[in-house]
Amino acid sequence: MKTICVLGNFSGRNAGDAAILGGLLEDLSSRYPGLSFTVPTINTAFVRRAFARYRVAPVSLMPWNLSLKILGLPVFTSTLRSDLILVTDAILFERRLFDPTHNYLSTLAFALPFARRRGVPLVLYNMSLGPVKTPLGERLLRRVLRSADLIITRDADSQDLARRLGPFGEKLRMGADCALNVPPSDDARLAEISRREGILSGARPTVCFNINSYIDADIVPAGGRGIDPAAFLAAVRQAIDRAVEEFGVDALLLVTQPMDMAITTRLMRSLARPERARIVSNRDYSHNDLAKVLSRVEMLIALRTHSLILAAAAGTPVGCVVSYPKNRGFMRSIDMGDQALEFADFSAGSYWGLVERTWRRRAELRARLLPAVAREKEKARGSAGLLAPFIER
Numbered sequence: 001m002k003t004i005c006v007l008g009n010f011s012g013r014n015a016g017d018a019a020i021l022g023g024l025l026e027d028l029s030s031r032y033p034g035l036s037f038t039v040p041t042i043n044t045a046f047v048r049r050a051f052a053r054y055r056v057a058p059v060s061l062m063p064w065n066l067s068l069k070i071l072g073l074p075v076f077t078s079t080l081r082s083d084l085i086l087v088t089d090a091i092l093f094e095r096r097l098f099d100p101t102h103n104y105l106s107t108l109a110f111a112l113p114f115a116r117r118r119g120v121p122l123v124l125y126n127m128s129l130g131p132v133k134t135p136l137g138e139r140l141l142r143r144v145l146r147s148a149d150l151i152i153t154r155d156a157d158s159q160d161l162a163r164r165l166g167p168f169g170e171k172l173r174m175g176a177d178c179a180l181n182v183p184p185s186d187d188a189r190l191a192e193i194s195r196r197e198g199i200l201s202g203a204r205p206t207v208c209f210n211i212n213s214y215i216d217a218d219i220v221p222a223g224g225r226g227i228d229p230a231a232f233l234a235a236v237r238q239a240i241d242r243a244v245e246e247f248g249v250d251a252l253l254l255v256t257q258p259m260d261m262a263i264t265t266r267l268m269r270s271l272a273r274p275e276r277a278r279i280v281s282n283r284d285y286s287h288n289d290l291a292k293v294l295s296r297v298e299m300l301i302a303l304r305t306h307s308l309i310l311a312a313a314a315g316t317p318v319g320c321v322v323s324y325p326k327n328r329g330f331m332r333s334i335d336m337g338d339q340a341l342e343f344a345d346f347s348a349g350s351y352w353g354l355v356e357r358t359w360r361r362r363a364e365l366r367a368r369l370l371p372a373v374a375r376e377k378e379k380a381r382g383s384a385g386l387l388a389p390f391i392e393r
Contacts, residue, residue, distance in 0.1 A: 005082035012046030015256035015282035016306025023178035071100035090128035094137035155329030176379035210302035235348035255281035317365035
């Protein structure tokens with residue numbers, strides 16, 4: 001039995017990260033039934049519980065295991081004891097480069113080449129690369145890329161970055177996000193969630209919104225200034241209030257990362273008709289549950305990438321505010337580039353315009369979306385086939 005070490009950010013706090021791991025495990029286990037997986041994590045209980053249907057052994061990254069998150073003995077031993085290393089998600093970026101509680105690149109730039117020299121194959125699997133903005137960041141990322149046997153990216157921007165740091169020739173391939181293939185919960189579970197939360201009753205259609213807490217810190221458009229949180233929330237509130245009245249809908253506020261709960265709660269409390277809105281969060285429900293819920297809403301307008309991915313995977317029309325480059329890359333990959341609103345163009349009017357046209361054109365958008373998503377799902381699954389030389393030998 002081959003053992004694969006999967007490296008990513010799998011703490012359970014982010015539903016998108018969990019969905020990536022869930023989709024990866026589903027794709028690989030379906031194609032190679034005998035596989036087992038080791039998953040380094042700060043939350044072994046979450047990994048063991050959430051992925052119990054697969055042969056998964058979580059590896060603790062807590063300090064008493066001689067680890068400071070990614071930096072420490074567990075990652076080195078897990079990689080060396082595996083038959084194949086997969087690095088996934090979007091963990092090879094430069095921000096806070098030498099803070100191992102936040103940054104993976106500085107640690108993996110040393111751990112991965114060491115494991116590769118010891119004969120363990122390395123594949124960067126359906127992931128995003130960067131951003132890197134300094135010569136040191138580029139040098140560390142190039143070190144990882146050169147150690148990889150195969151580089152499978154999930155977006156065109158990552159391909160461009162790899163080519164700039166390369167050349168890497170035939171080992172550079174295009175895949176898609178693993179979360180596209182995450183198995184949703186079943187209808188019985190959806191009925192339970194609907195009863196508990198008072199949502200999706202059928203009395204009125206439901207439109208879904210997702211925001212995040214980065215607007216005052218990390219999101220800086222071309223003008224060089226961040227977005228004022230109060231102005232942003234006012235624009236979103238006005239759009240939701242107007243949608244509830246003009247479209248005759250209920251609003252669902254989706255949280256996929258608990259750090260977004262505070263700003264989402266502020267938004268909820270500011271609504272003119274809060275009784276027509278609910279919050280659903282991954283604090284209470286799994287990524288599989290959220291995927292099922294998103295399959296039953298009329299549309300989603302979002303900031304977090306994996307809320308878009310979970311909705312699009314279910315054929316739900318989406319629109320996004322480009323809060324970071326991977327939003328733009330994903331929307332282009334599903335032929336929805338015209339449904340992406342750049343933050344440099346953000347205003348109350350432009351946000352409402354996105355909401356309104358997504359609602360009015362949702363049947364057309366769904367028809368466009370379905371073949372594009374089917375193509376991307378197949379690309380994500382197809383990446384599993386590229387691993388055959390490492391698994392079947």
